[in-house]
Amino acid sequence: MTSSNTNTNPNVPFTLNKYHVSEEYGFLLPLPRTDLPEYYQPWMKIARNLTDLIESHTLRNEVNKLPLLDTGYLQGHRELRLARMALSFITMGYVWQEGEHGIVKTLPRNLAIPYCALSRLLDLPPILVHADGALSNWKKKNPRGPMEIENLDLIVCLPGGDSFKGFFLVTLLVELAAVPGIKAMAAVINAVLEWDDRSLKRALEDLASSIQSMTEALKQMHAHVDPATFYGMIRIFLSGWRDNSSMPEGLVYEGVQEDPWHYSGGSAAQSSVLHCFDELLGVRHGKDSAAFLSRMRDYMPSSHKQLVLDISTGPSLRHYVLDAGKPELTGAFNGCVAQLVALRNYHIVVVSRFITVPTARARERRSRAEPSAEILTRAPSSLEERGTGGSGVMSFLKSVRDTTKAAAIPWDGNKTPTA
Numbered sequence: 392m393t394s395s396n397t398n399t400n401p402n403v404p405f406t407l408n409k410y411h412v413s414e415e416y417g418f419l420l421p422l423p424r425t426d427l428p429e430y431y432q433p434w435m436k437i438a439r440n441l442t443d444l445i446e447s448h449t450l451r452n453e454v455n456k457l458p459l460l461d462t463g464y465l466q467g468h469r470e471l472r473l474a475r476m477a478l479s480f481i482t483m484g485y486v487w488q489e490g491e492h493g494i495v496k497t498l499p500r501n502l503a504i505p506y507c508a509l510s511r512l513l514d515l516p517p518i519l520v521h522a523d524g525a526l527s528n529w530k531k532k533n534p535r536g537p538m539e540i541e542n543l544d545l546i547v548c549l550p551g552g553d554s555f556k557g558f559f560l561v562t563l564l565v566e567l568a569a570v571p572g573i574k575a576m577a578a579v580i581n582a583v584l585e586w587d588d589r590s591l592k593r594a595l596e597d598l599a600s601s602i603q604s605m606t607e608a609l610k611q612m613h614a615h616v617d618p619a620t621f622y623g624m625i626r627i628f629l630s631g632w633r634d635n636s637s638m639p640e641g642l643v644y645e646g647v648q649e650d651p652w653h654y655s656g657g658s659a660a661q662s663s664v665l666h667c668f669d670e671l672l673g674v675r676h677g678k679d680s681a682a683f684l685s686r687m688r689d690y691m692p693s694s695h696k697q698l699v700l701d702i703s704t705g706p707s708l709r710h711y712v713l714d715a716g717k718p719e720l721t722g723a724f725n726g727c728v729a730q731l732v733a734l735r736n737y738h739i740v741v742v743s744r745f746i747t748v749p750t751a752r753a754r755e756r757r758s759r760a761e762p763s764a765e766i767l768t769r770a771p772s773s774l775e776e777r778g779t780g781g782s783g784v785m786s787f788l789k790s791v792r793d794t795t796k797a798a799a800i801p802w803d804g805n806k807t808p809t810a
């Protein structure tokens with residue numbers, strides 16, 4: 392393929408703007424609002440005090456006393472996102488206030504009605520999603536300071552103290568590390584559309600380097616999150632009412648619908664980043680994993696989900712690289728695949744430390760019937776084998792890692808690569 396200077400393709404340039412993806416913040420909501428107008432203070436007052444209200448077992452009482460507020464006075468996307476995020480967090484606290492044995496079956500109308508109205512407006516399901524907890528729940532301590540963990544804070548928290556903050560802020564840093572990769576992805580698509588091999592190689596190298604930075608950012612989880620606190624305290628508040636044996640009947644949203652609804656809990660599997668990179672590189676996951684990941688797309692903001700879909704139906708990078716038969720393009724393509732495998736391998740290490748090892752410890756303690764107040768044994772047993780998104784954890788993650796490996800283009804160094 393040769394470089395073309397005259398662009399006659401109507402799809403060029405491919406841009407991220409129409410998908411509400413920012414050049415600076417990627418999928419993060421840029422500079423989220425941190426407060427709502429006076430009328431909505433009853434929501435914000437509860438949202439700001441969730442940890443105390445849950446620990447004193449008074450959150451449900453406070454929510455039951457809430458006035459039924461009209462969502463019609465909220466203005467603009469950022470205000471809607473903050474209002475929805477506050478109600479998402481309040482909902483998780485309300486459902487899980489008493490742990491897995493004291494759950495409620497109904498979300499009261501004064502919470503359920505505005506929450507479902509906002510969720511419909513934003514085209515998101517009425518449960519806490521990655522786009523609430525990680526993408527729109529952040530502020531800078533010093534507005535002129537850097538996007539570094541020391542200068543970042545959450546707007547709304549649940550129990551778990553510094554570990555809760557650490558969990559969402561490190562997740563945010565992983566999203567931020569993906570920003571150059573998201574831009575490189577657009578450059579890759581444009582280079583393929585324009586048959587510009589030199590730009591394509593450079594963009595693929597940028598993408599690989601961004602995925603590597605995501606792995607580096609993920610490593611910070613160990614410094615900022617305590618595994619026992621994550622396992623025994625935080626995880627339950629992120630879990631949902633689908634594929635969860637603690638809530639087999641789902642949740643009734645009073646005043647919205649009489650039958651219960653079933654929704655998966657919050658998970659970074661709902662982040663659009665790896666969905667985009669997988670589609671770009673032509674990673675094809677096995678049937679069950681693909682079905683789970685495809686369901687997770689319904690928990691993304693609709694414009695981000697649209698981006699994933701448009702990449703999946705766009706020109707095939709993989710075929711382009713195969714047809715070109717150039718070692719430098721195949722090498723750059725395989726470099727991206729290798730970094731994606733490394734990221735998924737490291738994620739498995741993290742999951743092992745934060746879920747598998749604490750699960751084994753908690754089981755051991757329970758089997759010895761130790762009268763221990765240790766945080767681990769407070770963990771919900773229904774989540775032992777499952778992620779908060781509801782997946783069977785390790786087999787899923789390993790299958791996804793292995794199908795990523797299989798996306799590399801075989802290359803013996805002499806002849807044309809084989810499909």
Ligand code: HEM
Pocket residue numbers: 558561562565566609612616621657658659660661662665735738741742745746777778779780781782783784787788791792
């Ligand atoms: C303590 C930290 C973490 C734990 C314990 C954890 C756990 C899990 C679990 C259990 C799953 C399976 C899906 C589910 O049921 O939820 C999952 C999937 C996933 N997680 Fe994490 N996760 C952590 C941090 C992160 C971070 C920071 C990211 C990146 C933003 C991330 C990205 C993903 C992705 C993309 C998937 C879908 C599988 C894949 O595409 O490889 N995770 N995670």
